[in-house]
Amino acid sequence: MTDQLLPYGVDRTAHRNELSEGSELARVVRVDRGECDVITSNGRVRVMSDSVRAQGETAPVTGDWVEITVEDAVGPVVSRVLPRRTKVSRRDPAERDIEQVLASNIDVVGVVHGLDRPLPPGRLERLLVLARDSGAEPLVILTKHDLPHKHDLRAVVESVAGDTPVIATSTVDGRGLDQLLGHLGPGRVMALVGASGVGKSSLVNALVGHELLATGEVRGDAKGRHVTTARELVLLPGDAGMVLDTPGIRSIGLWEAEHALDEVFGDLQELAGSCRFGDCSHVSEPGCAIRSAVESGEVDPLRVDRFTAMSSELIAQREREEQRSRRNQKDGSRRSRRRRGN
Ligand SMILES: Nc1nc2c(ncn2[C@@H]2O[C@H](COP(=O)(O)OP(=O)(O)OP(=O)(O)O)[C@@H](O)[C@H]2O)c(=O)[nH]1
Ligand SMILES: [Mg+2]
Ligand SMILES: [Zn+2]
Structure with missing residues (x-):
């Protein structure tokens, strides 16, 4: 059987050589409370993600490279999270002095916003700080270009985005999708972050080519209904790379992002x-x-x-x-x- 991990970028990591004895390399593609889905050489498996096992305080997040070991009583568990190349993190909204890592080993962070709603500049600034702080390339994605733009966002974006590339997209007429793919490639991951209802999951579906993820109508005020509840890494066809969908974020507390703040x-x-x-x-x-x-x-x-x-x-x-x-x-x-x- 061919190695199912290959399209997930395993070639670009040296992790295979760092594995502990008796363990197997895997990539986390989805995390739910206490459990996660990982891809191993043999395919997708559901494993325990007990954070105590996973190296002290480091609980696995979507995008992580991990070691899997099989334990007699519980089956396969994440026994170690391998060092993260990049990570998207914010201050934990529930515990203000704790870092919350949203995704790891990302190459591009797409800050997503819908052209159907106003764009508070402070929100874009915060998301850009978060994106730059991750160590990945930042990108601004303005969705729903096919809808009549009630809000002229150009001035806001120009004053805030600086030299960050901006791509306008539409999942209705396909605008901008090729440009997005241009930032991807074999083994590369683009994480999508932004408020609920801006169209993150719709973008993933458009790139995948079918309705893989659930999407939801927005309310009258263009606000979303928090349809997506888990962070999920999705492989694109044709070895085009991966997209990581996230639930809409409300609070964007910054975490140790001084350098990124100075850049923005x-x-x-x-x-x-x-x-x-x-x-x-x-x-x-x-x-x-x-x-x-x-x-x-x-x-x-x-x-x-x-x-x-x-x-x-x-x-x-x-x-x-x-x-x-x-x-x-x-x-x-x-x-x-x-x-x-x-
Ligand atoms: N006209 C138009 N509608 C879009 C476009 N992209 C998304 N939508 C619509 O916007 C709504 C919200 O889309 P979702 O993809 O569910 O948004 P989301 O960002 O994933 O939202 P959460 O999962 O709640 O964070 C849906 O009704 C989509 O059909 C677009 O390019 N054009
Ligand atoms: Mg969604
Ligand atoms: Zn001064």
Whole structure:
């Protein structure tokens, strides 16, 4: 039988040589609570994904390369998650000081938005920071081009996307699909992220060529109904690569994304270099280059506000994390003293 893992990009990984004895290499294509679907050389299998087994705190996510071992009592389990080449992550919406990895080993992150609805610039900025922070190539995908555009998104996209490529698509007349495929290729993965109802699953279906994934009508206000509930990696026909569909995201908390933030706000970063004070907060300091650009009308003051808000969010997150690790260190040393009987 031919190796079923080959189309999943196994050739581009050295993982085969890193495997522990008695284990098998697999790629995670779908994760549900406590279980996941993986592709092994022999095909698709459902396995346990107990996060305790899977290397400390690292629970497997869609896109991961993992080691599978068979245990007598439970059957096949994920025994190790192999190092991730790239990862799309955000701050966990439920636990604000924990990173939530949405997908891994991605080559392109498509930030998807529908031309049928308004586009708040802050939302696009956050998604672009998330996309750039992943280590994959960012891409903006504007869907539903066949519908009459009630909202002129061009200005928003131009002011925010910078040098990120923008592709307009339609699953009705096929517009832009070839351009999307141009960013893919054998073994390459494009993850689609965006709000519910923007047409992520519809795009996957259009690229696959049949109705593989469920899609749903949007409500009157163009909002979606959260049809997709799991992250799923889908192989495209003709060795064209893979697409990773995700459930619509509401909250986009940033996680350790300072570098990506500076890239998305490159124009402001450049200006900040000319502020008189190195630690200028761009609020009321004399000699602030950003303030003077706002006053002369060169820079949108709202964009500056969003930049400083996101920067503060990241600083606050770092501080909480440092506090937590200091606390853990203290707890740890207390525990080891107890163990020694002190
Ligand atoms: N006219 C038109 N409708 C589209 C297009 N793409 C998607 N739609 C419609 O938009 C609605 C939502 O599409 P989905 O693909 O379910 O959206 P989604 O982003 O996967 O939504 P969630 O799974 O809830 O996150 C469906 O009614 C689709 O038929 C398009 O290019 N043109
Ligand atoms: Mg969907
Ligand atoms: Zn300044």
